[in-house]
Amino acid sequence: MPAPIRLRELIRTIRTARTQAEEREMIQKECAAIRSSFREEDNTYRCRNVAKLLYMHMLGYPAHFGQLECLKLIASQKFTDKRIGYLGAMLLLDERQDVHLLMTNCIKNDLNHSTQYVQGLALCTLGCMGSSEMCRDLAGEVEKLLKTSNSYLRKKAALCAVHVIRKVPELMEMFLPATKNLLSEKNHGVLHTSVVLLTEMCERSPDMLAHFRKLVPQLVRILKNLIMSGYSPEHDVSGISDPFLQVRILRLLRILGKSDDDSSEAMNDILAQVATNTETSKNVGNAILYETVLTIMDIKSESGLRVLAINILGRFLLNNDKNIRYVALTSLLKTVQTDHNAVQRHRSTIVDCLKDLDVSIKRRAMELSFALVNGNNIRGMMKELLYFLDSCDPEFKADCASGVFLAAEKYAPSKRWHIDTIMRVLTTAGSYVRDDSVPNLIQLITNSVEMHAYTVQRLYKALLDDISQQPLVQVASWCIGEYGDLLVSGQCEEEEPIQVTEDEVLDVLEGLLVSNLSAAVTRGYSLTAIMKLSTRFSGVNRIKKVVSIYGSSIDVELQQRAVEYNALFKKYDHMRPALLERMPIMEKSASNGPTEIVQTNGETEPSVVDSKHPPPVSQPANQANDLLDLLGGNDVVPVIQTTVPTKPASAGGELLDLLGDLSLTIPPMTAYNKNGLKIDFTFERANPNPNVAVITIHASNSTEADMTDFVFQAAVPKTFQLQLLSPSSNVVPALNQGTVTQVIRVLNPQKQQLRMRIKLTYTLKGSPVQDLAEVNNFPPQSWQ
Amino acid sequence: MEMQFMLLFSRQGKLRLQKWYVPLSDKERKKISRDLVQTILARKPKMCSFLEWRDLKIVYKRYASLYFCCAVEDQDNELITLEIIHRYVELLDKYFGSVCELDIIFNFEKAYFILDEFLLGGEAQETSKKNVLKAIEQADLLQEEAEAPRSVLEEIGLT
Numbered sequence: 001m002p003a004p005i006r007l008r009e010l011i012r013t014i015r016t017a018r019t020q021a022e023e024r025e026m027i028q029k030e031c032a033a034i035r036s037s038f039r040e041e042d043n044t045y046r047c048r049n050v051a052k053l054l055y056m057h058m059l060g061y062p063a064h065f066g067q068l069e070c071l072k073l074i075a076s077q078k079f080t081d082k083r084i085g086y087l088g089a090m091l092l093l094d095e096r097q098d099v100h101l102l103m104t105n106c107i108k109n110d111l112n113h114s115t116q117y118v119q120g121l122a123l124c125t126l127g128c129m130g131s132s133e134m135c136r137d138l139a140g141e142v143e144k145l146l147k148t149s150n151s152y153l154r155k156k157a158a159l160c161a162v163h164v165i166r167k168v169p170e171l172m173e174m175f176l177p178a179t180k181n182l183l184s185e186k187n188h189g190v191l192h193t194s195v196v197l198l199t200e201m202c203e204r205s206p207d208m209l210a211h212f213r214k215l216v217p218q219l220v221r222i223l224k225n226l227i228m229s230g231y232s233p234e235h236d237v238s239g240i241s242d243p244f245l246q247v248r249i250l251r252l253l254r255i256l257g258k259s260d261d262d263s264s265e266a267m268n269d270i271l272a273q274v275a276t277n278t279e280t281s282k283n284v285g286n287a288i289l290y291e292t293v294l295t296i297m298d299i300k301s302e303s304g305l306r307v308l309a310i311n312i313l314g315r316f317l318l319n320n321d322k323n324i325r326y327v328a329l330t331s332l333l334k335t336v337q338t339d340h341n342a343v344q345r346h347r348s349t350i351v352d353c354l355k356d357l358d359v360s361i362k363r364r365a366m367e368l369s370f371a372l373v374n375g376n377n378i379r380g381m382m383k384e385l386l387y388f389l390d391s392c393d394p395e396f397k398a399d400c401a402s403g404v405f406l407a408a409e410k411y412a413p414s415k416r417w418h419i420d421t422i423m424r425v426l427t428t429a430g431s432y433v434r435d436d437s438v439p440n441l442i443q444l445i446t447n448s449v450e451m452h453a454y455t456v457q458r459l460y461k462a463l464l465d466d467i468s469q470q471p472l473v474q475v476a477s478w479c480i481g482e483y484g485d486l487l488v489s490g491q492c493e494e495e496e497p498i499q500v501t502e503d504e505v506l507d508v509l510e511g512l513l514v515s516n517l518s519a520a521v522t523r524g525y526s527l528t529a530i531m532k533l534s535t536r537f538s539g540v541n542r543i544k545k546v547v548s549i550y551g552s553s554i555d556v557e558l559q560q561r562a563v564e565y566n567a568l569f570k571k572y573d574h575m576r577p578a579l580l581e582r583m584p585i586m587e588k589s590a591s592n593g594p595t596e597i598v599q600t601n602g603e604t605e606p607s608v609v610d611s612k613h614p615p616p617v618s619q620p621a622n623q624a625n626d627l628l629d630l631l632g633g634n635d636v637v638p639v640i641q642t643t644v645p646t647k648p649a650s651a652g653g654e655l656l657d658l659l660g661d662l663s664l665t666i667p668p669m670t671a672y673n674k675n676g677l678k679i680d681f682t683f684e685r686a687n688p689n690p691n692v693a694v695i696t697i698h699a700s701n702s703t704e705a706d707m708t709d710f711v712f713q714a715a716v717p718k719t720f721q722l723q724l725l726s727p728s729s730n731v732v733p734a735l736n737q738g739t740v741t742q743v744i745r746v747l748n749p750q751k752q753q754l755r756m757r758i759k760l761t762y763t764l765k766g767s768p769v770q771d772l773a774e775v776n777n778f779p780p781q782s783w784q
Numbered sequence: 785m786e787m788q789f790m791l792l793f794s795r796q797g798k799l800r801l802q803k804w805y806v807p808l809s810d811k812e813r814k815k816i817s818r819d820l821v822q823t824i825l826a827r828k829p830k831m832c833s834f835l836e837w838r839d840l841k842i843v844y845k846r847y848a849s850l851y852f853c854c855a856v857e858d859q860d861n862e863l864i865t866l867e868i869i870h871r872y873v874e875l876l877d878k879y880f881g882s883v884c885e886l887d888i889i890f891n892f893e894k895a896y897f898i899l900d901e902f903l904l905g906g907e908a909q910e911t912s913k914k915n916v917l918k919a920i921e922q923a924d925l926l927q928e929e930a931e932a933p934r935s936v937l938e939e940i941g942l943t
Contacts, residue, residue: 008890015889051893058799058892060814079930083923087896095807117923120901127905128805152919159904189910196907234912237867244871244911247864287863294861322832327863358831 004037005030007051014059027061038069046073047084054088067092067099074106082110082118086125095131104134111141116152119145123153127160135164139171146178151187158182158193162200172201172208183218188235188242191222195248202255213256216263220270223249227274238282250274250291257299264300271296275308286316286324290331297335310335310342317349322358329353329364336371347372351381354388359395366396370403378411382421390428397432401425405437415448416494419455427462430469438474443586445479454494456483461498463508468517474525477512480505481529482583485536502537506530510546524557531565535580544569574709574730666781672758672773676703677732679712679758681775683782691749693782699740701732707762707769712742714758721747732762754783787865787906788840788855789816790899792888795849797821800888801895805906824851834862847873849885872902875916897923 005013010030017023034049042049050069057063070092073085093100103125110122123145126138142164145157165172175197182194202209226241226249235242253271257264274292279285289312296309313335316328332350336343350372353365366388373381382404389400404425412418422441426433445455459476467473480487484505490497512518512526527550534543547569550562568576666683673679677699684694701707710730716722727742748754756775761768792801799817808816823837824844835842837855843865844853852869856862873883875898880887888895901916901923903909910916 007893011890055892058802060799064810079923080927083897083927084893087893087900091802094809096809115926117919117926120919120923124900124904128900129807131807155909156904159907159909162907163905188912189915192911193904193907193909234914237871242911243867244864244908247861251861283863284867287861287867290863291861322830323834323863323866326832326834357828360832360835 004033004045004049004052007048007055010052011055014056023059027056027059031056031061035065038065043076046076047078047081050088051084054084054091057091063092067097071099071102071106074103074110079115079118082121086121090125090129094129095134100129100131101133104137107134108138108141111138111145116150119153120156123156123160127156127163130160130163130167132167135167136171139164139168139174143174143178146175151185151190154185155187155189155193158190158197162193162197165200165204169204172205175201176208176211183215183222188245192242192245192248195219195245195252199248199252199255202252209255213260213263216253216256216266219249219253219256220267223253223270223274227277237284239279240284240288243284243288246274246288247291250288250295254295254298257295259300261300267295267299268301268305271301272305272308275305275312280315283321283323286319286321286327290316290327293331297331297338306339307342310339310346314346314349317346317353322356322361325353325356326358326361326364329361329368333364333368333371336368340372343368344372347377347381351384354384359393362392363396366392366400366403370407373407373411375411375413378407378413379417382407386421386424386428389425394432397429398434401429401433402437405440409444415451416454419445419448419451419458423458423462426469426472426475427466430472433471435471438471441475442478445475446482446583447585449585451494452479452483453486453489453492453497456480456487457492457495457498460487460500460505460508463512467512467515470519470522473512473518473522477509477522477525477529480509481525481532484529484533488537502533502539503542505537506533506542506546509533513546513550520555520557523555524561527558527561527565531561531568532580534569535577540569575711578711667779669777669779671697671756671775671777672760674771674773675769677701677707677760677762679760681778683779689747691747691751693746693748693754695744695746695782697740697742697744699732699742700736700738701734702736703764704734705765706734707732707764709768710740710760710762712740712758712760714744714756716746716754716756717752719748719750719752720754723747748783751783754778786857786860787868787903788857790855790903791817791820791851791853792895793817793821793851793853794885795825795851797825800850800885801892801899803896803899803903820853820855821851824853833866843869845869850888868903868908871908871913872899874913875902878913878917879920 014023014026017026030052034053037045037049046069050066050073053063053066053069057066066088070085070088073081074089076082076085089100089103093103107122107126110118111126113119113122123142126134126142130138142157142160145153146161148154148157161175161178165175179194179198179201182197183191185191185194198212198215202212223246226246229241231239232241235245237243240246250271253263253267257267271292274288275296278288278292280289293309293312296305301309310332313328313331316324317332319325319328329350332343332346347369350365350368353361354369356362356365366385369381369385373385385400385404385407389397389404392400404421408418408421412421422444426441445452448455456479459472459479462472463476463480484502486492487505488500488502490499492498509526509530513523513530518526527547530543530546534540537543547562547565550558551566553559553562568579572579668680668682671679671681678701680698680700682696682698684696697712699710699712708731710727710732712724712727714722714724723745725743725745727740729740732738732740746754755778757772758775759770759772761770763769786805788804788806790801790803791799793799799821802813802817804813820837820842823835824842827835833843833845835844839858840855841858841860841862842853842855843862844851845866846852852873854865854869856865876883876888876895879894879898880891898916898920901910901919910919
């Protein structure tokens with residue numbers, strides 16, 4: 001069998017292949033030859049074959065059949081074999097394969113080899129890919145080598161120990177004794193790796209950290225020597241002596257000085273020295289300065305030093321080298337919370353970075369700019385940020401828009417400015433705005449009462465221009481639905497009012513319903529808006545028509561809404577004004593926030609059941625939910641538990657238990673008695689859930705005429721939840737000839753005293769009557 | 785500081801060296817290499833040498849026709865990583881004498897040996913250029929001595 005071709009020859013041959021297929025063919029042929037050579041257990045050429053295999057592996061071809069061969073090479077006595085064998089092991093094996101454990105014994109032997117270069121190979125391999133099992137087995141050997149006087153081996157052992165500790169943290173203790181005089185080494189390699197080892201130990205164990213704090217003076221001295229010493233050709237990089245070691249020491253000092261006054265003080269001077277004396281013309285000097293700044297900011301440094309650090313970062317921002325600018329922005333972002341004023345001084349430079357060509361720099365500049373916005377600079381900053389929003393890449397738009405909204409909310413100098421800013425964002429980046437911005441904005445607009453006319457006008461104009469950006473369209477439709485009356489009134493204080501007719505407005509909203517650009521959610525918004533306008537506009541016929549058309553829409557959501565609104569027109573027309581009333585000021589709280597708004601049937605009305613001091617207005621929404629829930633399951637009220645509780649054992653039988661439940665002796669009460677209308681409450685406990693009180697109201701009328709259009713509404717304090725079921729009728733017959741009953745369910749989980757505010761509306765002899773009352777005389781059993 | 789891996793690749797995206805300091809399967813390595821190489825090759829010359837990629841920081845620099853790319857962790861000093869890359873290039877340059885991509889293609893195992901004398905477990909083990917090169921030199925000598933006796937015997941005909 002001819003000798004297998006040499007590595008370089010194979011490489012040359014493969015490179016002559018003109019197509020992928022040709023290359024594959026060559027590789028397959030060679031692999032076959034290699035495989036048969038392996039099968040013959042040829043020691044002489046094994047090394048050459050594995051080397052070729054490694055080359056082919058790098059090209060992307062499978063080489064797993066060479067794994068065992070690597071192990072055989074490692075076990076060989078020849079240095080060449082070992083060299084390739086260990087390389088192969090590092091490339092082809094990984095700790096997921098059990099095969100790698102076979103290496104352990106070889107490595108152990110080689111760690112004790114007479115030739116340091118063999119020992120070096122073993123240490124390198126172990127430190128690069130040793131699994132936890134291997135590390136456990138060989139930690140002792142590594143620890144021994146950590147104490148050797150041979151600096152070539154000592155430095156490798158230190159880094160190998162780092163790897164062992166990373167893999168098996170419990171073994172950290174055993175390396176402690178060997179660290180005793182590591183720092184007194186003169187050899188830079190050992191020093192560097194020792195500092196790495198100490199850093200690793202301090203980062204992992206607070207005890208180690210405390211133990212090694214005493215090294216601070218020694219570290220300071222070493223660093224000082226590096227800076228003050230003259231030119232050392234061996235370690236010089238552009239006039240700086242061993243920058244790698246300097247950076248590593250600075251990093252260890254950072255860890256040791258953090259939260260420790262004494263250590264921080266001990267390193268103050270050297271940090272100032274490094275910060276002021278380091279040559280900044282090349283990257284290497286800036287690398288050291290960067291590490292110094294990070295250290296200064298992390299330890300308990302005095303304020304003068306901190307200002308020095310921030311100024312260094314400020315200079316970095318002006319550097320031509322974009323890498324330096326990037327690093328500066330990253331660091332400033334970390335320090336902007338703690339040293340806000342110092343960073344503010346560099347605000348204009350930071351804002352300039354918004355125009356940088358590099359994506360990473362732009363992103364950091366944007367984040368930093370938002371962090372720097374405050375009440376004083378809001379107008380100027382917002383101008384820059386809005387300009388950035390106009391021209392930036394789509395990947396930034398969502399974050400930028402959110403940032404603008406947040407900043408505007410915190411620092412808006414005036415309501416008008418706030419609304420204008422929102423409008424600007426919606427019109428320029430409207431499709432990138434986050435979904436939760438819509439309810440937030442609606443809440444903001446609702447609460448800016450004096451700006452309603454202005455806002456709805458601007459939004460209307462924006463809709464005329466462009467209906468493609470969904471968040472804008474949604475907010476606009478909602479506002480038009482709410483404030484349509486202001487829109488057509490032709491009155492606006494803030495700007496020139498536009499003249500708009502009711503038909504024009506309805507045209508626009510109907511246009512949204514039919515447009516292909518509108519998302520399903522948007523259609524829902526616009527249908528509801530149209531409905532709301534039925535109480536704000538004079539002519540309802542058009543609206544009635546639209547609503548009835550969509551009652552047969554294919555879109556289930558739209559269909560449901562249309563059907564329900566239709567029902568409003570047909571059967572509950574007397575409730576329509578109350579239901580579609582102007583929204584009250586919304587309380588912004590975490591629980592009433594966007595999530596809840598989204599849940600309630602897709603409407604934007606927040607769950608109003610929990611209002612603190614319930615204004616009667618809140619009740620219509622609740623009743624609306626009851627009525628509109630034709631499909632059942634009112635989202636707002638919690639689900640009444642249906643699990644049957646275990647009944648306490650009693651002497652009597654089932655019958656007696658039932659009776660016992662019924663006669664829970666909660667006496668009935670009169671809640672209201674005025675002008676001939678009397679309302680009594682009777683109580684029951686809802687069997688499955690003792691926290692729910694079921695109240696039945698009985699309304700009777702002692703006057704001579706019927707009370708028609710009778711509506712009973714109730715509201716409860718925040719800790720309660722209320723559910724109102726349908727009344728038996730809305731006519732209370734005269735002269736006590738009959739009662740209207742209605743069931744109220746009250747959930748009272750905190751067992752607080754039950755209180756209620758009720759609102760009664762009815763028509764008596766042609767005139768509408770309305771009354772409010774508090775009900776405080778609930779019997780204790782109803783809520784205990 | 786944890787360097788997770790170092791990749792060298794050409795402008796056509798061909799891998800010339802891959803050193804992994806974290807345990808990953810061959811399949812995972814291939815995927816990472818492919819994705820990362822594509823990402824870096826797509827970057828314009830004016831962009832900075834750092835980018836965030838997945839949850840890593842990537843530091844890369846182009847020397848002639850080769851991209852040198854390192855993946856480091858969040859807290860690491862990117863600027864000094866650039867210096868590490870530069871030091872490695874200098875070592876290769878000194879060893880091969882004005883190194884070019886072909887040297888690394890035809891002597892890839894030497895490139896690995898040099899890297900393994902400079903870095904261990906992703907950290908620099910020797911900060912003196914001279915010492916790294918001396919160690920390589922000695923190891924190469926050892927390799928030659930190991931191979932020499934055989935060729936002598938062959939010459940005499942006593943294989």
